Amino acid sequence: MPRDSKYFSSSKKGEVAEWRQDLKTSDKVLLKTTVKRIIAAMTVGKDVCPLFLDVINCMQTEDIELKKLIYLYAINYARSNPDIAILAVNTFVKDSQDPNPFIRALAVRTMGCIRVDKIVEYLCDPLNLALRDPDPYVRKTAAICVAKLHSINSELVVDRGFLQQLKYLSVDENPMVVANSISALVEIQNGESSEIIDSQCLSAVIASLDVCTEWGQVAILNCLAAYKCVDGSEAKKVIECALPKLQHANYAVVLACIRLIINHLQVERSDELLKRIVPPMVTMLNAEAEIQYVALSSIEDIMNQFPSIFHETYKAFFCKYDDPAYVKYKKLDILVKVTNEGNVADILVELREYSGEVDIEFSRKAIRSIGACALSVPAFSQTCVDALLIIIDTRVNYAVQESIVVLKDIFRCYPGKYESVVTPLCRSLECLDDPDAKSSLIYILGEYAGRIDSTLDLLQTFVDTIQDEPTSVQLQLLTSTVKFFLKCPSQQAKTLVQKILKFATTDSEHPDLRDRAYVYWRLLSHDTDTAANVVTANIPLPS
Amino acid sequence: MERTCVKGTTSPVCSSFHILNSSYQLLLSRDWRGEITCACLRRLIQRLAYNLDNGVSVPIVFDPQSHVCMLFVTHNDILIACTAETGTDYMATFIFLHKLIDVFSAYFDCFIEESIRDNFVIIYELLDEVVDNGYPQLTDSAVLGEFIKVLAHRFETPHLLSAATTATSWRKHGIFYKKNEVFLDVIESCSLFVDAHGRETRSLLTGTLTLRSQLSGMPKCHLSLNERAIRAAGVHSAAIGTGTLEDVNFHPSVDLSAFRSRGLICFTPPDGTFDLLTYRTLHPAKPLLDIHASTTTTGLSTVEYTVNLSTLFKEQNMASNVRIEIPVAADATSPEIQCSHGSVVYQPEDDVLTWTLKNVKGKREFKLQAKLHLPSTGVKQTRRKTSVPVRVSFEVPYTTASGLQVKYLKVIEKEGYTALPWVRYITRSDDYAFRFRE
Numbered sequence: 001m002p003r004d005s006k007y008f009s010s011s012k013k014g015e016v017a018e019w020r021q022d023l024k025t026s027d028k029v030l031l032k033t034t035v036k037r038i039i040a041a042m043t044v045g046k047d048v049c050p051l052f053l054d055v056i057n058c059m060q061t062e063d064i065e066l067k068k069l070i071y072l073y074a075i076n077y078a079r080s081n082p083d084i085a086i087l088a089v090n091t092f093v094k095d096s097q098d099p100n101p102f103i104r105a106l107a108v109r110t111m112g113c114i115r116v117d118k119i120v121e122y123l124c125d126p127l128n129l130a131l132r133d134p135d136p137y138v139r140k141t142a143a144i145c146v147a148k149l150h151s152i153n154s155e156l157v158v159d160r161g162f163l164q165q166l167k168y169l170s171v172d173e174n175p176m177v178v179a180n181s182i183s184a185l186v187e188i189q190n191g192e193s194s195e196i197i198d199s200q201c202l203s204a205v206i207a208s209l210d211v212c213t214e215w216g217q218v219a220i221l222n223c224l225a226a227y228k229c230v231d232g233s234e235a236k237k238v239i240e241c242a243l244p245k246l247q248h249a250n251y252a253v254v255l256a257c258i259r260l261i262i263n264h265l266q267v268e269r270s271d272e273l274l275k276r277i278v279p280p281m282v283t284m285l286n287a288e289a290e291i292q293y294v295a296l297s298s299i300e301d302i303m304n305q306f307p308s309i310f311h312e313t314y315k316a317f318f319c320k321y322d323d324p325a326y327v328k329y330k331k332l333d334i335l336v337k338v339t340n341e342g343n344v345a346d347i348l349v350e351l352r353e354y355s356g357e358v359d360i361e362f363s364r365k366a367i368r369s370i371g372a373c374a375l376s377v378p379a380f381s382q383t384c385v386d387a388l389l390i391i392i393d394t395r396v397n398y399a400v401q402e403s404i405v406v407l408k409d410i411f412r413c414y415p416g417k418y419e420s421v422v423t424p425l426c427r428s429l430e431c432l433d434d435p436d437a438k439s440s441l442i443y444i445l446g447e448y449a450g451r452i453d454s455t456l457d458l459l460q461t462f463v464d465t466i467q468d469e470p471t472s473v474q475l476q477l478l479t480s481t482v483k484f485f486l487k488c489p490s491q492q493a494k495t496l497v498q499k500i501l502k503f504a505t506t507d508s509e510h511p512d513l514r515d516r517a518y519v520y521w522r523l524l525s526h527d528t529d530t531a532a533n534v535v536t537a538n539i540p541l542p543s
Numbered sequence: 544m545e546r547t548c549v550k551g552t553t554s555p556v557c558s559s560f561h562i563l564n565s566s567y568q569l570l571l572s573r574d575w576r577g578e579i580t581c582a583c584l585r586r587l588i589q590r591l592a593y594n595l596d597n598g599v600s601v602p603i604v605f606d607p608q609s610h611v612c613m614l615f616v617t618h619n620d621i622l623i624a625c626t627a628e629t630g631t632d633y634m635a636t637f638i639f640l641h642k643l644i645d646v647f648s649a650y651f652d653c654f655i656e657e658s659i660r661d662n663f664v665i666i667y668e669l670l671d672e673v674v675d676n677g678y679p680q681l682t683d684s685a686v687l688g689e690f691i692k693v694l695a696h697r698f699e700t701p702h703l704l705s706a707a708t709t710a711t712s713w714r715k716h717g718i719f720y721k722k723n724e725v726f727l728d729v730i731e732s733c734s735l736f737v738d739a740h741g742r743e744t745r746s747l748l749t750g751t752l753t754l755r756s757q758l759s760g761m762p763k764c765h766l767s768l769n770e771r772a773i774r775a776a777g778v779h780s781a782a783i784g785t786g787t788l789e790d791v792n793f794h795p796s797v798d799l800s801a802f803r804s805r806g807l808i809c810f811t812p813p814d815g816t817f818d819l820l821t822y823r824t825l826h827p828a829k830p831l832l833d834i835h836a837s838t839t840t841t842g843l844s845t846v847e848y849t850v851n852l853s854t855l856f857k858e859q860n861m862a863s864n865v866r867i868e869i870p871v872a873a874d875a876t877s878p879e880i881q882c883s884h885g886s887v888v889y890q891p892e893d894d895v896l897t898w899t900l901k902n903v904k905g906k907r908e909f910k911l912q913a914k915l916h917l918p919s920t921g922v923k924q925t926r927r928k929t930s931v932p933v934r935v936s937f938e939v940p941y942t943t944a945s946g947l948q949v950k951y952l953k954v955i956e957k958e959g960y961t962a963l964p965w966v967r968y969i970t971r972s973d974d975y976a977f978r979f980r981e
Contacts, residue, residue, distance in 0.1 A: 244799035252635035279790035
């Protein structure tokens with residue numbers, strides 16, 4: 001294979017002038033080399049726009065490789081040289097009548113890519129011919145070209161009757177032409193697929209599905225997915241025809257098919273059909289990571305509509321240790337959603353395993369997921385709490401902190417059930433540096449003030465350093481201290497409350513903190529019973 | 544990420560295509576739709592670079608100022624990226640990117656930064672042919688290969704043009720072989736993960752039927768598999784999930800309706816090697832190999848590893864090239880190793896002991912014991928257990944773990960030649976791992 005890299009090497013000054021000279025040559029080899037150099041310069045982002053006229057002048061050539069390169073150049077720079085670009089029109093028009101179908105298609109395709117208003121008018125006649133070309137390769141290119149024309153000048157498409165021609169082509173004998181016409185129609189109708197297919201041409205479109213290339217199938221399936229069926233039996237027919245595509249090797253086809261099934265299930269509900277989409281979706285989880293990622297996102301979408309269809313296959317969402325992080329996180333999200341009483345035990349063992357992963361963010365998320373399981377499957381909340389206790393027992397700092405945050409929610413959800421956990425929790429505390437964990441612990445201290453021996457000492461230490469804490473922690477500390485005082489009144493508690501109220505009302509500059517402190521102060525000075533009713537009232541359960 | 548599945552998507556698969564090197568410099572771009580502004584592209588690349596440099600490898604980045612996103616795949620030392628409207632069919636875009644990589648790899652043997660500079664002309668030519676206005680047209684490297692190469696030098700290629708637009712886009716006319724043969728490899732790869740409690744958390748069996756066809760003309764092939772396999776693959780919809788095969792994917796050449804109605808795999812093969820079908824099964828009740836590995840710290844400065852290997856497949860079969868990688872403590876030294884069969888090598892640079900056994904029969908047991916010394920610190924340490932499991936690789940030739948068998952493979956051609964079909968079976972491990980038991 002010849003090496004093209006040599007074209008990149010020239011970096012002499014005045015190369016543009018040199019190339020301009022070389023473009024005038026009659027030596028075909030030199031001409032081609034020069035054009036390649038120019039394209040190489042274009043590729044690395046050098047401005048070779050000044051050569052536009054000279055390059056366009058070389059357009060009339062018999063050498064197809066050279067022609068392609070010049071066309072490529074024209075596409076890139078025509079917009080900045082609309083006046084000179086007109087000069088190229090003659091060649092385009094001539095090429096569009098070439099006996100070789102490949103040249104005809106190339107000319108039509110390239111003209112469509114030159115998005116210059118003045119050229120568009122000249123495009124119409126060649127396009128008109130190309131749409132009726134005997135060669136399907138030209139017709140399929142022309143079909144797409146109508147969409148290009150529409151994006152530059154939509155009126156022309158309607159005036160010249162191209163839309164109507166496109167509709168004829170959408171039932172062409174050649175499947176690739178059909179697929180491209182449908183793609184073009186969809187683009188022109190701005191995604192309103194329902195206007196493209198009607199009940200009459202439905203059978204023709206479905207028939208082309210079986211003979212089409214894979215990308216054509218994706219386009220047709222997507223279009224059929226958006227088609228609004230007139231009744232249940234028609235929906236059934238559409239689904240039945242698409243069903244074999246679930247077994248296609250190209251996952252884009254498979255997913256497009258699944259999309260179609262789901263959309264038409266709204267009309268024709270069937271649990272049996274719904275089950276059919278699970279195995280192919282699970283198979284995608286063995287493909288490349290990016291594919292897995294899209295498959296997992298799609299599974300999440302499907303679960304929003306049909307929450308329970310993936311519950312049986314929960315093991316497919318277990319993370320491999322070498323999965324990339326973005327796949328692991330998605331799997332974790334889904335794992336939490338597929339928990340039910342039948343599988344939660346297995347899932348919990350798995351989540352506990354993740355809590356010891358080297359990726360700290362992931363292991364924290366795993367711990368949070370354990371909490372989510374406890375809330376979603378009440379029958380197994382004890383198992384979840386046990387799992388958290390094992391994690392707390394490892395005394396790995398971030399894991400303990402995350403467990404505190406999670407336990408706070410569990411406490412709120414099952415009031416009075418797991419108080420015994422509080423003692424081992426406090427024992428494992430070595431160093432709290434995460435604000436969320438701090439707030440959660442302080443919340444627990446306030447809530448279970450009477451049952452934890454060391455509450456006063458712990459609160460005392462927090463109050464001593466209150467000025468260094470973020471506001472969220474300060475607010476929680478204020479509330480918990482007042483709660484503690486109301487639940488176990490004592491002289492020391494009173495001193496503590498006075499100290500924190502003083503800090504909040506005089507030293508703090510945060511309006512929320514000050515306001516809350518004033519409210520507590522007034523409540524307390526008025527009547528402690530009323531204060532207790534307000535401050536220690538039960539808060540609603542987390543959802 | 545926006546909804547990707549439930550909502551119908553109709554926007555084009557891609558808007559522009561870019562190749563970047565490992566320092567995020569653009570090597571080559573091709574803009575099909577002229578929708579992406581330079582500023583927008585710059586923002587997307589910046590965001591992508593920022594993500595990757597910070598260890599975030601999500602393969603989609605979004606531009607907050609427009610409805611455009613960039614999807615990318617890394618390959619060797621380069622990034623292959625497409626921009627598209629947000630909410631497009633992301634699956635199609637990623638599959639398309641992977642197919643492009645296949646096409647380029649087929650063209651340049653090795654698709655790396657170097658090969659882009661060496662072949663930019665042909666890359667532009669290919670990009671022109673694979674996509675029009677953002678819609679993929681043809682991504683089969685076999686046909687494209689003929690197509691682009693021939694057209695680059697000659698004008699007259701009518702039959703190839705038709706190949707690009709018809710149903711059998713994967714095969715050209717006029718292929719001739721003196722000796723007509725077709726080779727079918729049934730390759731099954733099993734993966735397994737056993738956690739510290741001996742529980743199989745993942746066990747999976749995937750299979751591929753790879754066909755190498757050296758056949759003349761336009762032959763039709765009929766392939767029939769044993770009852771068990773077909774029944775489960777969904778011919779009779781009632782039986783789904785009850786048999787061995789859970790999900791089957793066919794090469795585009797296979798007539799899917801014929802399979803559904805008759806259970807017969809009918810196809811006109813592309814020339815050369817390709818994957819005819821891939822399938823996924825539920826794992827056979829028992830794994831093929833079992834490892835029981837445990838570790839104990841004795842005293843202050845030695846750690847002992849015990850690994851038991853048992854082969855669970857049929858006695859007449861043989862597993863070959865069994866290789867067991869046992870992760871050991873990073874600071875361990877001077878191993879003392881005893882094993883009943885095979886050889887053991889200590890690779891301190893990877894912190895593993897590698898135990899290899901050339902050939903082992905079914906229903907046997909083997910044992911390895913290793914004692915390693917740790918730097919003594921005078922205190923008994925509680926070691927955090929390693930997250931790396933014991934990994935095993937092996938092959939079991941002449942058999943399939945799923946029990947899938949080929950009943951017959953028939954080649955039918957107008958010319959009426961006789962073709963020789965060859966069938967071969969092999970089962971291999973792919974990601975077989977066991978945690979140390981607790």
